[in-house]
Structures are given as C-alpha cells and as structure tokens.
Amino acid sequence: MGYEKYVAEFKREVLAMAAEGKRSIAQLERDLDITSGLIYKWQQRYRVQDEQFQPSEERAEQAQVR
Numbered sequence: 181m182g183y184e185k186y187v188a189e190f191k192r193e194v195l196a197m198a199a200e201g202k203r204s205i206a207q208l209e210r211d212l213d214i215t216s217g218l219i220y221k222w223q224q225r226y227r228v229q230d231e232q233f234q235p236s237e238e239r240a241e242q243a244q245v246r
Contacts, residue, residue, distance in 0.1 A: 186214075191222050198223065 194212065198205055198219055205219045 191226060194219060195222055195226065 194208065194214070197203070197208055203211065206216070208214070209216055209219055
C-alpha cells in the first residue's frame with residue numbers, strides 16, 4: 181500500500197505536531213509508526229492554512245506548469 185493510506189486529517193495533525201517542535205521528526209515517525217522520511221515529504225507537498233490542508237506553493241506551481 182502506498183502513501184495514500186494516510187488520510188488528510190492524519191497528515192494535518194502530524195504536520196501540526198512537527199511544527200510544534202516538541203519532538204523531532206524522527207521521533208514522531210517512530211512514535212506514530214510512520215515510514216522514515218515521510219513527514220519531510222509531507223512538509224514539502226502540503227501546508228496547513230486556516231485549518232485547511234493545501235498543496236505547498238511548490239506543488240501548486242508544479243501543477244500550474246502541467
């Protein structure tokens with residue numbers, strides 16, 4: 181199963197925890213049983229704005245080019 185098994189709400193919560201900085205990214209991945217490096221990928225792909233889960237600016241620009 182690919183990365184799509186994680187729902188947007190879970191990703192949003194994980195990204196919020198990562199932004200808090202109380203635990204390292206590696207620790208969050210271990211605690212939540214997430215594949216190593218996945219949170220960094222989510223940080224590059226998504227952003228949380230006004231409680232909404234949206235593509236990062238980089239991803240939005242890539243989509244616009246396509």
